[in-house]
Structures are given as structure tokens and as C-alpha cells.
Amino acid sequence: MTPQETVERALTLSRADNCVVLADESSTANLRWAGNTLTTNGVTRARTLTVVALVNGGSGTSTGVVSRTGVTDETLEGLIRDAERAAAENAPAEDAGPLIAPEQAPTEIASWDEPPSETGIGVFDDFAPALGKAFARSEAKERKLFGFAEHTMVSTYLGTSSGLRLRHDQPSGTVEVNGKSPDFSRSAWVGQATRDFTDIDVDRLDDELATRLEWATHRVELPAGRYETILPPSAVADLMIYLYASAGARGAHDGRTVFSKAGGGTRVGETLTDVPLTLRSDPGAPGLECPSFEVAHASGSASSVFDNGLALRPTEWIAEGKLAALQQTRHSARLTGLPVTPGIGNLVMEGDDPRGGPSLDDMVTGTERGLLLTCLWYIRPVDPQTLLLTGLTRDGVYLVEDGKIAGAVNNFRFNESPVDMLGRVTEAGRTGKTLPREFSEGLSRVAMPALRVGDFNMSTVSQAS
Amino acid sequence: MGMSEIDPAFPALPLRRLADAALGRARTLGAEHADFRLERIRNQHIRLRDGSVEQASDVEDVGFAVRVVHEGTWGFAAGIDLTPDAASRIAEQAVEVAKVASAVNRERIELADEPVHDDVTWASPYDIDPFTVPLADKTELLGDWSRRLLGDERIDHVDATLMQVLENKFYADTAGTVTTQQRVRVYPVVNAVRVDSQTGKFDTMRTLAPPTGRGYEYLTGAGWDWDTELESIPELLAEKMAAPSVEPGSYDLVIEPSNLWLTIHESVGHATELDRALGYEAAFAGTSFATPDKLGTLPYGSAVMNVTGDRTARHGLASIGYDDEGVAAQRWDLIRGGTLVGYQLDRRVAAMNGWDRSNGCAYADSPATMPVQRMANVSLQPSPHEISAADLISRVDNGIYVVGDNSWSIDMQRYNFQFTAQRFYAIRGGELAGQVRDAAYQATTTDFWSSMEAVGGPSTYVLGGAFNCGKGQPGQVAAVSHGCPTSLFRDVRVLNTVQEAGR
Numbered sequence A: 001m002t003p004q005e006t007v008e009r010a011l012t013l014s015r016a017d018n019c020v021v022l023a024d025e026s027s028t029a030n031l032r033w034a035g036n037t038l039t040t041n042g043v044t045r046a047r048t049l050t051v052v053a054l055v056n057g058g059s060g061t062s063t064g065v066v067s068r069t070g071v072t073d074e075t076l077e078g079l080i081r082d083a084e085r086a087a088a089e090n091a092p093a094e095d096a097g098p099l100i101a102p103e104q105a106p107t108e109i110a111s112w113d114e115p116p117s118e119t120g121i122g123v124f125d126d127f128a129p130a131l132g133k134a135f136a137r138s139e140a141k142e143r144k145l146f147g148f149a150e151h152t153m154v155s156t157y158l159g160t161s162s163g164l165r166l167r168h169d170q171p172s173g174t175v176e177v178n179g180k181s182p183d184f185s186r187s188a189w190v191g192q193a194t195r196d197f198t199d200i201d202v203d204r205l206d207d208e209l210a211t212r213l214e215w216a217t218h219r220v221e222l223p224a225g226r227y228e229t230i231l232p233p234s235a236v237a238d239l240m241i242y243l244y245a246s247a248g249a250r251g252a253h254d255g256r257t258v259f260s261k262a263g264g265g266t267r268v269g270e271t272l273t274d275v276p277l278t279l280r281s282d283p284g285a286p287g288l289e290c291p292s293f294e295v296a297h298a299s300g301s302a303s304s305v306f307d308n309g310l311a312l313r314p315t316e317w318i319a320e321g322k323l324a325a326l327q328q329t330r331h332s333a334r335l336t337g338l339p340v341t342p343g344i345g346n347l348v349m350e351g352d353d354p355r356g357g358p359s360l361d362d363m364v365t366g367t368e369r370g371l372l373l374t375c376l377w378y379i380r381p382v383d384p385q386t387l388l389l390t391g392l393t394r395d396g397v398y399l400v401e402d403g404k405i406a407g408a409v410n411n412f413r414f415n416e417s418p419v420d421m422l423g424r425v426t427e428a429g430r431t432g433k434t435l436p437r438e439f440s441e442g443l444s445r446v447a448m449p450a451l452r453v454g455d456f457n458m459s460t461v462s463q464a465s
Numbered sequence B: 001m002g003m004s005e006i007d008p009a010f011p012a013l014p015l016r017r018l019a020d021a022a023l024g025r026a027r028t029l030g031a032e033h034a035d036f037r038l039e040r041i042r043n044q045h046i047r048l049r050d051g052s053v054e055q056a057s058d059v060e061d062v063g064f065a066v067r068v069v070h071e072g073t074w075g076f077a078a079g080i081d082l083t084p085d086a087a088s089r090i091a092e093q094a095v096e097v098a099k100v101a102s103a104v105n106r107e108r109i110e111l112a113d114e115p116v117h118d119d120v121t122w123a124s125p126y127d128i129d130p131f132t133v134p135l136a137d138k139t140e141l142l143g144d145w146s147r148r149l150l151g152d153e154r155i156d157h158v159d160a161t162l163m164q165v166l167e168n169k170f171y172a173d174t175a176g177t178v179t180t181q182q183r184v185r186v187y188p189v190v191n192a193v194r195v196d197s198q199t200g201k202f203d204t205m206r207t208l209a210p211p212t213g214r215g216y217e218y219l220t221g222a223g224w225d226w227d228t229e230l231e232s233i234p235e236l237l238a239e240k241m242a243a244p245s246v247e248p249g250s251y252d253l254v255i256e257p258s259n260l261w262l263t264i265h266e267s268v269g270h271a272t273e274l275d276r277a278l279g280y281e282a283a284f285a286g287t288s289f290a291t292p293d294k295l296g297t298l299p300y301g302s303a304v305m306n307v308t309g310d311r312t313a314r315h316g317l318a319s320i321g322y323d324d325e326g327v328a329a330q331r332w333d334l335i336r337g338g339t340l341v342g343y344q345l346d347r348r349v350a351a352m353n354g355w356d357r358s359n360g361c362a363y364a365d366s367p368a369t370m371p372v373q374r375m376a377n378v379s380l381q382p383s384p385h386e387i388s389a390a391d392l393i394s395r396v397d398n399g400i401y402v403v404g405d406n407s408w409s410i411d412m413q414r415y416n417f418q419f420t421a422q423r424f425y426a427i428r429g430g431e432l433a434g435q436v437r438d439a440a441y442q443a444t445t446t447d448f449w450s451s452m453e454a455v456g457g458p459s460t461y462v463l464g465g466a467f468n469c470g471k472g473q474p475g476q477v478a479a480v481s482h483g484c485p486t487s488l489f490r491d492v493r494v495l496n497t498v499q500e501a502g503r
Helices: A003-013 A076-089 A127-140 A202-215 A233-245 A249-253 A330-336 A360-365 A418-422 B015-028 B084-104 B135-150 B216-220 B226-242 B257-272 B347-352 B389-394 B445-450 B497-501
Strands: A018-034 A037-057 A060-069 A144-160 A165-180 A187-194 A225-231 A278-281 A315-319 A347-350 A369-383 A388-401 A404-409 A411-416 A425-428 A432-434 A446-448 A451-462 B033-049 B052-070 B073-079 B120-123 B157-173 B178-195 B202-206 B249-255 B307-310 B331-336 B377-380 B398-410 B416-428 B431-436 B439-444 B452-455 B462-471 B476-484 B487-496
Touching: A003 A018, A003 A037, A003 A076, A003 A144, A018 A127, A018 B084, A037 A076, A037 B084, A060 A076, A076 B052, A076 B135, A127 A144, A127 A165, A127 A202, A127 B084, A165 A202, A187 A202, A187 A369, A187 A388, A187 A432, A202 A388, A202 A404, A225 A233, A225 A360, A233 A278, A233 A347, A233 A369, A233 A418, A233 A432, A233 A446, A249 A330, A369 A451, A369 B398, A369 B497, A388 A451, A388 B398, A388 B497, A411 A418, A411 B497, A451 B416, B015 B033, B015 B052, B015 B084, B015 B157, B015 B178, B033 B084, B033 B135, B052 B084, B052 B135, B073 B084, B135 B157, B135 B178, B135 B226, B178 B216, B178 B226, B202 B226, B202 B416, B226 B416, B226 B431, B249 B257, B249 B389, B257 B307, B257 B331, B257 B377, B257 B398, B257 B416, B257 B445, B257 B462, B257 B476, B377 B462, B389 B398, B389 B431, B398 B439, B439 B445, B439 B497, B445 B452, B487 B497
Parallel strands: A037 B073, A060 B052, A225 A369, A347 A446, B120 B178, B249 B398, B377 B476
Antiparallel strands: A018 A037, A018 A144, A037 A060, A144 A165, A165 A187, A225 A451, A278 A315, A278 A347, A369 A388, A388 A404, A388 A411, A411 A451, A425 A451, A432 A446, B033 B052, B033 B157, B052 B073, B157 B178, B178 B202, B249 B487, B307 B331, B307 B377, B398 B416, B416 B431, B416 B439, B439 B487, B452 B487, B462 B476
16 A cells, blocks of 8 residues: 555544554665775665554543554554554643644645655765865875764654644755874864755865865964853754754743743743844745654654644744744643644754845954854753753864964863854854754754854863864 | 564565575675665554553564675665565665775775574563553553552652663575564653742652563563552652752762663763774764774773673563674673773674674664664673672762762763753761752763772662663664672762753
């Protein structure tokens, strides 16, 4: 059976009061390399079927959620009965509500009848040879390349007993290259997100690495302390993804996150910063397209299986410095009295400069003395009260003096809160697509500006290179 | 060691027919090595929020993978259709991938030899398969735990989570090894939150019960006293909220295994993964300061530091019979008397670096992922003498007692780290003097372990661990345990996290 037929059959077989079925067809291809040679590679295909059985009882509706890979025509009914059994045994769901009706779902949607899209090792047909040439070039120039390239395609078919038939194809691609000097003392990194690998220029990436490794031939040791720092889009992306992931309405409502208000309620409506920064998501953002309807394989603090299919609209999380929305389910929206604004699979931050803002080069030129970072790494929460995060700088901290790169600096451990930091941004650059170094697996569809922060907390020196 | 029985539904799958088809095809196509791995992994995740079920989902993943070495290059492909034809096609695909990849491969893949283990089975020791326990029983138990805490007016929110895994693996390779295995592991955890509604200040206290290679019996009293721990939480959390903020500075630390396991994981476990030390993880997780040229000489820590790696510890999360390359589980020294003496290996890095044999650390977290070297249970050995936590505390004039893991972070070469805890206590004149808050300890790995003056005795030893350690690209997760005694460290830097956030 095709995924569409599987969804229809599952809904027909269902004996539950209501049913949600998600069929995911996914394929991936990847290449990994280290020291100018390939290390691992692979192609995979997977088929996952998720059945959510909804059973009404005296005290509410219970859910049974079962996901299984490789389900065949013969084993389909067994999966459905397992979901129904789980629902019968489960306590009523707190987030229960009527399933989404067709008029609440998006109307312009990719064709339900089209077969799933797929990727394979062929996506690297141009990339692999270009990479091979870069390896040879690097050997000759005495530098070592490490990195990873991956392409994923997931076709999701969502059907519900309330009449929804929605489908979304999600391509995701990333390429990261790390260049190191033979003794590993100098290191640089470039990364790019891509939908299909047709826009990857390996030579350009390699040239940028060479330039940055050259910057690092002059070394400066700096002590721990607070520094004027330019965070490039990749570093900003990781910090903002963490902020976004911590912006659930339910947690804020419960008084237990940085977005909770003392005395009850959330901080929605509060000014977080006087800097007119906007953080938003839009399923149709060009080059960052993601599902225009809610997809939830399980309920969680910021997702609900009952909301499957709900149309997602462009949402501003922070509007010109003011907290405007938190990630909601219909249930948490009821609790908080706020609009229903579920999470969306991309993230964009912009300043309010109508001409777009300065380029990263302009920002460097405009720096009397400060640090230019490449990326941040191993970002972990320290104190949820303020969303204080810790982590390391990595693969290139450069000292800027009188508008020019003066050399590479040692790495640091930082302790900073992305929420607090927004209030100390002194300049926002031009927004562009970027690859978050740490959290790209969670969210690779992002566009961010570089940000200048006057007093970034480099708490201790790290001797790692 | 008592072994459980392998779930008969697993060997009932066409394991050997698929393996024969795949390995035969790979041989015909000229692969010098091929292995076939079929897995069924069941995962159940239950989460209650304030006593109500927020999530109860079951995930089952069944599939297989073929890995080949073809003319010195890796090829890997995975499939989901359990038929000999599909297995044969996946083997073809793996060889095809090896051919494409050979254009960018500059280093010939060689694998360290392993004795043939022909038709062996292994199952982890547990009493009750958690997947045989009705969902209603589990939500009732977690609900009861939640209500005990919510009934205390000092607690405002409770998260109760239970993760359970039943992992079945079948492996066969062209050398003739055939293994059929099963592992069960569970992680129940309860987190309590207190909110001061006037000030908006909030804080948490989490149970310390480690994730473990046990069955459902763990939740009903085998291996952990849940009743006593749950009862203690409201008072501990209230104390934490009211505690004074720590004065930053240099302190002697007495660290409980419930916290130290994570420090071991980050600063010893990851640092002694040979692929990392050789640079294979350089672009992602990073490298290690413990490079192979320093094997046998690097002073890692003090003379009381003895660390082993194993995949044999009873109930250890990394414990198994044979790894995902058919290598039998072993136990070996990583650090002896403070000196680096060993690494964690897979067959490829072993061959590449002069070891005769892998020590069995290859693991793939699903049927569709390629095995990579993953952490063995890495454990700090206790003193043979009976030294208690109180004994260690009595040796400290001005220090901090550290209990329970919380925040963690370490740099790309495993030097600079920073950790917090579930709770900290001041030590004054050899005794505990109440909780302090807002602390983090920060150090460079070898300085820290060199400052370890003493380790506790066997009665202080606890096997802690992590359910979801991440590594590799594409990312994979692995479960791993770390045993250690309570231990004493001198002159460790302690930060105040509120001051770190301030200006």
C-alpha cells in the first residue's frame, strides 16, 4: 500500500471514537570526513506509521499513541488495535479537545495524491568530487579538513477522522567544514544550510577556511572578562533557538521559566529590550519553508496530538523588542488566555533598519577593539530563572582592532542569558540564512543577523583549540 | 550471572535468511568484510505533568543494515522490508555507496581481528519486562508519586517521567560470528518545582535514582528506595530556596556519586574515546587532550585515581554480550594510579593504532545507523578501605558537599568544564552546615583529577549514568553507566551563577 492508502485503511479499520494517522516516509544520505579523507557514509530509508486512537470516556478523552517502522499491510491492524488498547488503559488527556476540522486546516496544500519524495547518494554527485579536490588542495597546503554533509527528505501524510488529508514534503540539508592546521592549533569553521545541495560552492567554503586559518597565524592571548563581541549569524542562531525552545506558554504559565511573570501569568506584552529586534516564524519564509500545519506525533509541553492539522500562520515571538507570543497548544492557549500560536519549524530574527543593516565586514570595520566569534558550542542551561546558558567559543575567536583582524585569540567559556543579552545588543547586522553550529539537528531553517554585544561574558579561558 | 530469556517474537523473525542473502550478495560483489544487523527496538515514554498524563507513547523500530568494507572503503545501507530480496538489494546499495565514497576516501579501512563467536546469545538480567506491565499500572504509580509531592504545600509542580527500552539485536558477519541479544533499561525520574508567587523565584529538586539496566522491578523497590527519596524532596527544595547564595572562591569539594558520575562521563569517558583522541570527531564533538602519544605517561590525576572501562557491569547501561561488530564484551584499565593507560576502541581504530583486538565499544543506536565507537561503562574504583562520606567530610575545614547532577558543559578538548548540582551544602570544621545555592564548580580536567586527595570505600560506590549520551553525525544516542565512590577534591574553583549572569 502507498502511504495514502495506508492512512485511509487505518482510518477505516479504526474502532476508536476518533483517530489521527501520520505516515512518514523518510530518506537520508550523508558523507562524513576527517583528516582529508572520508570516514563514514550512508543512505537510509524509513517508513514510520503513527496511530493516535482517541477514546471517549466518562471523565474525558484518552489517547493511545503508537509509532512503528516498517508496518506492512499484514501488521497494520495489529498496530491500530495496540493504539486502541493503550487508549483504553490510559488516563484522560488534559489537552483533549475536538480534532481539527477542515476549515481550521490550511487550504493551499501540496497534493495528497502525489507519491513521497526521496533523496539518495546521488544528491552528492557534484559535491563529492568537488570535496575530493578540496581534500587534495588541503593536503598540498598543509591543512586538514573535517566535516559532515547530510540531506534528508521526509514526506508526511496526515489523515484524521475529522476529514483532514494533508501532506508536506520537508527537505533539509546541511554541510559543515572544519579546517585545521596540521598540529590542530589553528581551527576554522564554515557551514551552510541547503534544501538540495545545488547552491553549495565547495571552493568558496574552502577559500573562506583558508582565509580564517591565515588570520590565526598571529596569536593573541586574552584573559577572561567581558568584551565587546560580534556574534555572527550562526552563533546568534544557536542562542535564539535555545530561547525559542524555552518559550513554551505552559511552562511560563506555571511560573517555572524565564518567561513567567511574578505573581502569575506570562511576560507576554513585556518589553524585553529597547533594541527593536523581531524574532518570528513563517511557514512560507522563502528558502526556509516548513509545514504550514501542526504535526504532533505525541503530546508534550508545547505540542498536542489533538492539534494535528491546525493551520499555522506567521507569528512574531518578539516584536520590536517586546515579547509578543509563546509556543502554544489550543489547551495552553485556553489556560493562558492568549492566542493559539503553536511552534513553527523555522526562525528569523531582524532588526528594524529599512536598508537591511550592515554586513559582517562593515561591522568588523566599525569596531575599534572587540572580538569576532565564529560559533558557540556545548551550550547548556545553568539557571532557568534567567535562562543563563554556558558554553564555549569555538573554531575562531578573532581580535579586531581599528577595524581590522589583528589575530586569533584563545577560546573562552561564556556564561550568558540570550534573554538578558537582547537588552545589551548595540548593533544588529543584515539578516541572512545561516547554519546553527550546535542545534542544526533540531532546527536548520534559520535566518539571523550578526549582533554586537557590548559586554559579552567570557567567564574563563579554555585552552582547547 | 542470571540471564533473562530472549523475547521469542524476535528470533521468530527471518534473521538468518536475511543475513545469508545480504552477506552472500556482499561477498559476490567483492566486499572483503560485510556485516548484517537486524534490530527491533521498543521505546515507551510516559510523562505526567502535575499528576495528569501529558504523554504516553510507544515507538517501535524494526529494520536492518548492511555494512561492507569494499576495496578498503566503508559502505553502509539500511532497509525496512524483511525479505531476502530486499536484504540482497541493501547489500548491493552498501557496495554502491562504497564505490561512490572511494572517490573521497584516502585511508584504507582495516579491522582488527576478533575470534569467531558462532551462534551465541545474551540477555541482560532483569525480573519484569516493563513492556508486559499495563500502561494503567504505570500511570497509576507515577500519578501516586506525583500526588505525594503535590500534596505538600511546599511543592507547586511535579514532572514524573518513565522511559523504558527493550532492545533486540541480531548480528552476523562474513567471518562467521552470529549473535542474538536483548537488553532492557528503564529511567524513572521525578522533578519537583517550587515557585515563590510573590517574587517569581522558582527552583527545582530532582530524584537521584540513576537510569539502569533493570526492569520494572526498579520502580517497585528493587535497587532504589523511592519512598524515602520522595518523602525527602519537599524539605530539601524548601531548604534550597531559602539557602544563602554561595560566596565564589576556592573550596575543597566532597562530591557524591550522584554528581561525580557526570564529571567522569565528560572529563574521562569522552576524553578516552580513541577515535576522538585521534581527531575523527574534531569537527563535531571535538578531540581530546589525552592523545595516543601520551599513552602510558600522561598524568591524568592523583595516585588514587583508578578508572576502568567495561561492558560487563551488572545492570550497566553499556553492558552487553557482544558489540555491534561482533566483539565480545570486556573490562580493562583506562587510568591506573593516575596515569593514562588505555582507551575505548572499535575494530577500525584498534587496527589503525597497533592494538591486536578491539575492546568492544562499537554501537549503533538503531537499525538504520552506522556503528560508531560509543562509551563503555567508565567507572572510578573505590578505595579497598571502608571510608565513608562522613569520613571525607570530616577532613574538610572549609568546603562544599555536592549532591546530584544538574548542569554540565565541557570544551572541545575536554579541558575546561563547569558543573552544577541538585544541591550543595557548606562544610565547616568537618561538618555539614546547611545548603548553599547558586554554585557551579569549574576546573581544567587534569588539575581537577590531580586535586583528588581521597576516594571513598565500597559502601559509597553507586552506579549512575545517562540514558541519552549523544555522539556522531548523524547524531546517535547511547546509554552508559558510571560507577564511583564519594570523593574528596582540594581547592576547586566555585562560581556564583547569579553573579555570572549579572553585570
